Amino acid sequence: MNLDFSDDQKFLQDEAKKFFDKEGGLSNARAVMDNSLEGDEKLWRKIIELGWTGIRIPEAYEGLGLGHLELCVVAEELGRSLAPVPFSSSVYFFTEALIKFGNEEIKSDLLPKLVSGEVVGTYGIAEDTHQATESNLSVTVTSENITGVKIAVPDAGVASHMILVVKSKSGADLRLVNLEDSSVTITPQKNLDTSRAFFKVEFKDTPSKLLGESGEGWTHIQHLLDQAAVLFAFEQVGGSQAALDMAKAYSMERFAFGRQIGSYQAIKHKLADMYIALTLAKSNCYYGAWALSSESAELPLAAATARVSATKAFQLCSKENIQTHGGNGFTWEYDCHLFYKRSKVLSVLLGSEASWKEKLVSNLEKTNTLAKG
Amino acid sequence: MDFNDTPEQAKFRAKCREWLEANAELKENKSGGHSDSTLEDHLKVAKAWQQKKYEAGWAMLHWPKEYGGIEASPIERIIWGQEEAKFNVPGGIFEIGLGMCGPVMMQYATEEQKDRYLAPMAEGKEIWCQLFSEPAAGSDVAGLRSKAERDGDDWIINGQKVWTSGAHYSDYGILVVRHDPDVAKHKGLTFFFVDMKSPGITVKPIKQITGQAGTGAGFNEVYFDDVRIPDSQRLGEIGDGWKVAITTLMNERLAVGDAKGSDIEEALILSKTKDDAGEAMIKNDSVREKLADWFCEANGLKYTKFRTISALSKGEAPGPEASITKIVSANKLQEIGNFGIDSGDMAGMLIDENDGVSSFQGAWLGAPGLRIAGGTDEILRNVIAERVLGLPQDPRADKGIAFKDIPTKA
Ligand SMILES: Cc1cc2nc3c(=O)[nH]c(=O)nc-3n(C[C@H](O)[C@H](O)[C@H](O)COP(=O)(O)OP(=O)(O)OC[C@H]3O[C@@H](n4cnc5c(N)ncnc54)[C@H](O)[C@@H]3O)c2cc1C
Numbered sequence: 001m002n003l004d005f006s007d008d009q010k011f012l013q014d015e016a017k018k019f020f021d022k023e024g025g026l027s028n029a030r031a032v033m034d035n036s037l038e039g040d041e042k043l044w045r046k047i048i049e050l051g052w053t054g055i056r057i058p059e060a061y062e063g064l065g066l067g068h069l070e071l072c073v074v075a076e077e078l079g080r081s082l083a084p085v086p087f088s089s090s091v092y093f094f095t096e097a098l099i100k101f102g103n104e105e106i107k108s109d110l111l112p113k114l115v116s117g118e119v120v121g122t123y124g125i126a127e128d129t130h131q132a133t134e135s136n137l138s139v140t141v142t143s144e145n146i147t148g149v150k151i152a153v154p155d156a157g158v159a160s161h162m163i164l165v166v167k168s169k170s171g172a173d174l175r176l177v178n179l180e181d182s183s184v185t186i187t188p189q190k191n192l193d194t195s196r197a198f199f200k201v202e203f204k205d206t207p208s209k210l211l212g213e214s215g216e217g218w219t220h221i222q223h224l225l226d227q228a229a230v231l232f233a234f235e236q237v238g239g240s241q242a243a244l245d246m247a248k249a250y251s252m253e254r255f256a257f258g259r260q261i262g263s264y265q266a267i268k269h270k271l272a273d274m275y276i277a278l279t280l281a282k283s284n285c286y287y288g289a290w291a292l293s294s295e296s297a298e299l300p301l302a303a304a305t306a307r308v309s310a311t312k313a314f315q316l317c318s319k320e321n322i323q324t325h326g327g328n329g330f331t332w333e334y335d336c337h338l339f340y341k342r343s344k345v346l347s348v349l350l351g352s353e354a355s356w357k358e359k360l361v362s363n364l365e366k367t368n369t370l371a372k373g
Numbered sequence: 374m375d376f377n378d379t380p381e382q383a384k385f386r387a388k389c390r391e392w393l394e395a396n397a398e399l400k401e402n403k404s405g406g407h408s409d410s411t412l413e414d415h416l417k418v419a420k421a422w423q424q425k426k427y428e429a430g431w432a433m434l435h436w437p438k439e440y441g442g443i444e445a446s447p448i449e450r451i452i453w454g455q456e457e458a459k460f461n462v463p464g465g466i467f468e469i470g471l472g473m474c475g476p477v478m479m480q481y482a483t484e485e486q487k488d489r490y491l492a493p494m495a496e497g498k499e500i501w502c503q504l505f506s507e508p509a510a511g512s513d514v515a516g517l518r519s520k521a522e523r524d525g526d527d528w529i530i531n532g533q534k535v536w537t538s539g540a541h542y543s544d545y546g547i548l549v550v551r552h553d554p555d556v557a558k559h560k561g562l563t564f565f566f567v568d569m570k571s572p573g574i575t576v577k578p579i580k581q582i583t584g585q586a587g588t589g590a591g592f593n594e595v596y597f598d599d600v601r602i603p604d605s606q607r608l609g610e611i612g613d614g615w616k617v618a619i620t621t622l623m624n625e626r627l628a629v630g631d632a633k634g635s636d637i638e639e640a641l642i643l644s645k646t647k648d649d650a651g652e653a654m655i656k657n658d659s660v661r662e663k664l665a666d667w668f669c670e671a672n673g674l675k676y677t678k679f680r681t682i683s684a685l686s687k688g689e690a691p692g693p694e695a696s697i698t699k700i701v702s703a704n705k706l707q708e709i710g711n712f713g714i715d716s717g718d719m720a721g722m723l724i725d726e727n728d729g730v731s732s733f734q735g736a737w738l739g740a741p742g743l744r745i746a747g748g749t750d751e752i753l754r755n756v757i758a759e760r761v762l763g764l765p766q767d768p769r770a771d772k773g774i775a776f777k778d779i780p781t782k783a
Binding site: 001002003004005006069244248251252259260262263265267268269271272273275276279280281282283284286287289290293294305308309312354357358360361364365 | 374375376377378382448641645655661662664665666668669670672673674675676677679680682683684686687694697700701751753754755757758759761762763764765766767768
């Protein structure tokens with residue numbers, strides 16, 4: 001039994017933690033918010049220099065050729081520091097899509113450029129405020145060209161390329177487009193967490209390339225979503241831990257009625273509940289990491305479990321961190337709202353909690369026995 | 374990251390498995406809720422199984438050879454536990470003795486006492502209980518009032534213990550009492566072990582909310598009237614009772630982990646097979662949501678345990694993550710029991726009519742006890758807050774004053 005990261009992976013995590021701390025920790029997310037930016041370009045450049053955009057890219061394409069577990073530990077640290085960079089869009093989705101579904105021509109063209117930072121990718125699924133399904137897609141591909149509108153696309157302002165799921169003759173396709181094409185119009189959309197940027201992306205006869213099998217686009221995107229769910233769950237766990245740490249520090253330092261507020265049970269038990277939710281989420285993430293890295297058939301169940309559990313934990317920790325801070329928690333000056341907002345965005349970014357619970361249970365329905373712990 | 378045994382672990386697991394297969398039956402059906410066997414039968418079966426294990430070295434496998442163990446490592450102990458859990462074997466009645474009394478005897482008893490008591494304990498010939506809680510001292514167990522007075526080479530004990538699991542079938546017990554009410558609460562305690570057949574001890578089974586008294590899982594009032602205990606049965610120094618008790622309570626937390634009984638698997642099977650207005654229950658959205666939540670908890674606990682095992686397997690000290698186990702599992706058990714009963718709809722309360730529901734009824738009736746025994750939910754939250762997160766202790770009204778001056782009433 002070895003449900004743990006290796007020493008090398010732990011070392012990488014430690015380096016990532018030190019890196020984000022050194023680069024300013026939460027102040028980067030705050031600066032993006034305060035200055036209405038689309039991301040922290042300097043931080044992103046440094047991440048590229050560290051080679052992390054190429055963690056999963058094979059050495060033949062100039063990447064580091066490492067596994068998903070290395071990505072998991074970096075994700076946790078990105079989550080802890082709320083790093084305002086297009087890492088998740090470009091690495092968890094776009095790069096993974098090319099590795100898994102790209103043909104040789106696409107891979108040899110784009111993978112090295114993802115490593116060097118010349119290419120940044122993102123993804124598009126949502127088209128309106130209803131849950132996207134294979135049958136309600138309206139963005140359409142006809143003879144390789146795409147027309148229609150995707151919304152809530154993260155990082156499209158800085159991305160050069162995008163993968164998207166579209167309606168095709170044979171059902172749904174997963175397709176690759178160059179966002180720099182003149183037929184593409186990108187408009188910023190206001191959102192709750194202004195440390196991250198979202199966009200409306202309109203296509204008019206935009207040239208595209210097929211990824212994977214035509215007609216299999218929906219299955220492909222589900223697989224990418226499952227993978228990303230595990231990685232985002234690590235971000236959520238990192239964020240939960242940071243929010244709990246912040247609540248803990250404040251509860252030791254703030255006095256009320258002549259006592260540290262952390263000596264009141266209402267606060268102690270609140271923090272204990274945060275710890276419980278975080279611990280369950282973390283253990284579920286380890287299960288997800290195992291399923292992801294071993295390409296297990298259990299990935300859909302493991303991903304949904306990690307996601308639901310981590311979504312709960314981050315939402316609990318971030319809202320109760322505000323509560324623990326009292327009036328200060330409601331000010332712009334204190335960092336509590338950064339976690340609160342990020343937790344909400346992460347909780348819907350891959351689809352609602354309800355939709356993931358549904359995935360979880362429909363996977364349980366298919367299994368006959370559960371192994372006991 | 375993998376779930377595989379090392380070659381040595383796999384070899385050890387195969388050895389456990391081979392012995393279990395030769396001596397017990399694999400579990401097919403999950404344990405039912407209401408057991409009809411009498412206490413006497415239950416004890417007989419449990420003792421026979423314990424003896425069998427003892428003879429083969431499995432009873433207390435981590436113990437030294439001289440007391441019947443095989444000096445197994447923590448990870449081997451876990452592997453044995455995992456394998457034994459797959460078989461239909463009696464359990465329960467030795468947990469307190471082996472989990473708590475054994476370790477404290479091992480640490481504090483004399484060599485002669487260890488030679489005399491440990492092997493019969495491991496063998497299941499002698500059953501032990503834990504005499505800590507009192508009517509006025511449960512969570513605040515250091516507030517106990519039972520008295521010990523020195524009389525030559527003996528101590529005379531007077532007072533009352535309560536909720537003592539298994540006292541009605543136990544041969545020995547570990548006991549904390551107050552030898553000095555004039556010093557601060559934690560300083561006036563002394564620890565003993567006692568023969569439950571000593572003159573002056575009266576055990577009265579308590580009827581539990583299940584309606585039963587004197588069952589295998591039952592607890593008792595235990596009265597001490599001028600009970601004589603030789604000073605040689607003192608464990609630790611006079612006045613060190615709290616220190617010794619804490620060692621025991623630490624072991625208790627390891628002994629009472631997962632709440633046993635209906636879990637996500639049973640809930641899932643029930644919701645797939647049981648009909649709800651013409652459709653399987655699992656088609657109901659509110660059922661689906663509950664299943665998702667319980668799966669996240671059950672799975673989270675399972676992999677929390679795996680993380681602990683992984684650390685032990687590498688010879689590292691596990692993190693504090695296991696501290697969440699009892700709170701999460703006892704509350705989940707209560708909810709799942711509740712859900713199982715609801716599946717019978719208007720007739721869910723009926724006991725004999727509900728096929729497949731009796732184990733849920735048992736879970737629902739037993740769960741409140743699990744949320745209290747071995748540290749209440751609230752005390753465990755305090756433990757997490759103070760020991761894991763490092764938050765301050767609650768302010769206390771009993772600090773720095775003699776025990777006899779501590780307020781007890783409004
Ligand atoms: C099934 C079962 C088996 C048991 N077996 C044994 C046994 O074998 N041996 C033995 O010695 N004892 C045993 N006990 C007793 C058990 O240890 C105590 O019941 C338990 O510690 C709680 O103590 P209490 O009953 O005095 O409740 P109290 O301590 O009076 O608690 C009442 C309520 O107040 C809360 N409370 C108390 N203190 C605090 C605090 N500081 N902060 C917040 N809330 C607080 C509790 O959480 C609880 O909700 C058993 C109990 C049960 C239910």
